[in-house]
Amino acid sequence: MPSRLNNEDIYNLIQQPVATDLIEKADVVIAGSGPVGMTYARTILEKTKATVLMIEVGSQDSPVIGEHHKNSIKYQKDIDAFVNVIKGALQTVSAPPADTYIPTLVGDGWTPPVSENGTSTLIFQGSNPNQIREKNLKASAVTRTVGGMSTHWTCACPTPHDQEIVNNPIPKDERDKLYEQARKLLNVHNDQYDKDSEGDDISIRHNVVKKTLLENLPGNRKIQSLPLAVERRKDNPTYVTWSGANTILGDPTRFDGRFRLRTETRFTKLVPDKNDPKKITSAKLRDLKNDRDIIAMAKAYVITCGAIGTPQVLANSNLATQIPALGRYLCEQSLSFCQIVMKNEIIDYIDKNPDWKARIEAHRLKHKGDPLPIPFSDPEPQVMIPYTSDFPWHCQIHRDAFSYGDVGPRADARVVVDLRFFGRQEIKKENRVYFAGEATARGEWVAGNTDIYGMPQATFEVERSQKDKTNDQKMMKDMCAVASLLGAYLPGSDPQFMEPGLALHITGTTRIGNNPQESVADPSSRVHGFKDLWVGGNGCIPDSTGSNPTLTSVMIALKGAAAVVELLNDSQK
Numbered sequence: 001m002p003s004r005l006n007n008e009d010i011y012n013l014i015q016q017p018v019a020t021d022l023i024e025k026a027d028v029v030i031a032g033s034g035p036v037g038m039t040y041a042r043t044i045l046e047k048t049k050a051t052v053l054m055i056e057v058g059s060q061d062s063p064v065i066g067e068h069h070k071n072s073i074k075y076q077k078d079i080d081a082f083v084n085v086i087k088g089a090l091q092t093v094s095a096p097p098a099d100t101y102i103p104t105l106v107g108d109g110w111t112p113p114v115s116e117n118g119t120s121t122l123i124f125q126g127s128n129p130n131q132i133r134e135k136n137l138k139a140s141a142v143t144r145t146v147g148g149m150s151t152h153w154t155c156a157c158p159t160p161h162d163q164e165i166v167n168n169p170i171p172k173d174e175r176d177k178l179y180e181q182a183r184k185l186l187n188v189h190n191d192q193y194d195k196d197s198e199g200d201d202i203s204i205r206h207n208v209v210k211k212t213l214l215e216n217l218p219g220n221r222k223i224q225s226l227p228l229a230v231e232r233r234k235d236n237p238t239y240v241t242w243s244g245a246n247t248i249l250g251d252p253t254r255f256d257g258r259f260r261l262r263t264e265t266r267f268t269k270l271v272p273d274k275n276d277p278k279k280i281t282s283a284k285l286r287d288l289k290n291d292r293d294i295i296a297m298a299k300a301y302v303i304t305c306g307a308i309g310t311p312q313v314l315a316n317s318n319l320a321t322q323i324p325a326l327g328r329y330l331c332e333q334s335l336s337f338c339q340i341v342m343k344n345e346i347i348d349y350i351d352k353n354p355d356w357k358a359r360i361e362a363h364r365l366k367h368k369g370d371p372l373p374i375p376f377s378d379p380e381p382q383v384m385i386p387y388t389s390d391f392p393w394h395c396q397i398h399r400d401a402f403s404y405g406d407v408g409p410r411a412d413a414r415v416v417v418d419l420r421f422f423g424r425q426e427i428k429k430e431n432r433v434y435f436a437g438e439a440t441a442r443g444e445w446v447a448g449n450t451d452i453y454g455m456p457q458a459t460f461e462v463e464r465s466q467k468d469k470t471n472d473q474k475m476m477k478d479m480c481a482v483a484s485l486l487g488a489y490l491p492g493s494d495p496q497f498m499e500p501g502l503a504l505h506i507t508g509t510t511r512i513g514n515n516p517q518e519s520v521a522d523p524s525s526r527v528h529g530f531k532d533l534w535v536g537g538n539g540c541i542p543d544s545t546g547s548n549p550t551l552t553s554v555m556i557a558l559k560g561a562a563a564v565v566e567l568l569n570d571s572q573k
Ligand SMILES: Cc1cc2nc3c(=O)[nH]c(=O)nc-3n(C[C@H](O)[C@H](O)[C@H](O)COP(=O)(O)OP(=O)(O)OC[C@H]3O[C@@H](n4cnc5c(N)ncnc54)[C@H](O)[C@@H]3O)c2cc1C
Pocket: 031, 032, 033, 034, 035, 036, 037, 055, 056, 057, 058, 086, 143, 144, 145, 146, 147, 148, 149, 150, 152, 153, 154, 155, 156, 157, 265, 266, 267, 268, 304, 305, 306, 307, 309, 310, 313, 401, 402, 403, 455, 504, 536, 537, 538, 548, 549, 550, 551, 553
């Protein structure tokens, strides 16, 4: 067999009665090992006797499948160091070719030839000549590793406001129950920074930031602790355990070998039946380690490769023309950011508070000369101002690592607080991601230019409407008002909008709904018209939200997984 298989090779192979190492069989194949893929895996494995084969393009970087890297004590002691982990984990989706004119290159070094229109750009591997700069989500990125983005995420899991859930086709009663299950699966808590079992404050900084806002921010803002997928460690409460894909899956040994994970294997495409294009016969995979194609066969296929990777697999399977909503109705959040250094008044309040006196004295005894009344091990603040009708954005007032915002030697990290405000985007069909390539006369999809993993290159066409821009401006004003209650801007982290795409919260690209013209999958995330094909991830969210999306994606996936279970049970009858 050749190392690259076409559809004919695959049709021949799957009809072979003899066993071959080119075919992997399972009851369910899941593409992607992020929290959503794990939601499907766990539900199916617990509710049936089925076997699950999970395909992940990335490698397993932690001994525990898909664990959050921030559980390392190293990063809990030095959160700034985690910024580099995130930077390393993010691979951008669409970068226009760089301007490679080097005016100082005067010797005999190679330079790109000047084209007819007088420019000289170099198309390097991974760059996208089709990307229009003004319509790009430049900072949009994917994370290719076992566990997906849940190996580094911030874990914020607010439940969206009713105004953020208007298109979701799952009825409210059912949704509420599924949200409850999703919170359990992700181990969401909103009290891990407030008080311990003795009633003592766990974090001085958290309590003082929350109190300052509660007492001074006008309007009914519902200020509260940020719901996080985290639990304080019982054996050592100085540290916490952040939830990752492993939290959702649980111990895989309890499934007695029914769960298999193939790493560094690309899910290339779905292969439809020759006579029935709405039935999937198999999936073509690429074993990246051995550089060869293999085939997976199952009763159900679940694609959970993220909001870009999932429509990419569907497009590469030549389904883009059959599914008009694929990649469309894309929403991404605007993100405003600043960091402040807490006010003298707040530091004085900490110093004089009798509740914290003993801790501060103990700290000062050990670290003589420290002018700050905050123990080094004091946990960071984790406060939320939720989305409300009057202030339709989601606000995190906290301290955490992103790919930006490290404090470094600029200030004492204990007095720095981050403000991140997430704004919505109007839902428009025109806002989309599309994938380079075309169908041949034989009906096979041939990719045009490809990304560095050989999949069709994603190109964004996304613009913010005037309504979005006006809303963003109001959100910025609100962030500045909140910041001024807490302190002064840290130089270099003054109020700013971050690059489009940096929220990493793209939704809509495989949205669920009842109308096949306006959505990709039905309320159970089953692709319209197909019996055996499901999609999962933030792309399934049919709404525009300010709230972080993962909790909602897990909620939607729980319903999807129940439908897979039903299909498996029916096939037993
Ligand atoms: C810095 C940062 C902070 C964040 N903070 C929050 C937060 O506070 N709250 C929140 O809700 N969300 C947050 N997120 C986003 C959150 O991590 C994602 O919403 C969540 O991980 C999505 O889960 P998923 O399973 O759908 O996709 P992912 O986690 O993206 O996993 C998809 C997996 O599919 C794999 N894959 C892709 N294509 C293929 C292919 N062709 N074949 C095989 N495998 C493939 C990828 O390698 C990846 O492992 C944050 C993310 C980052 C990076």
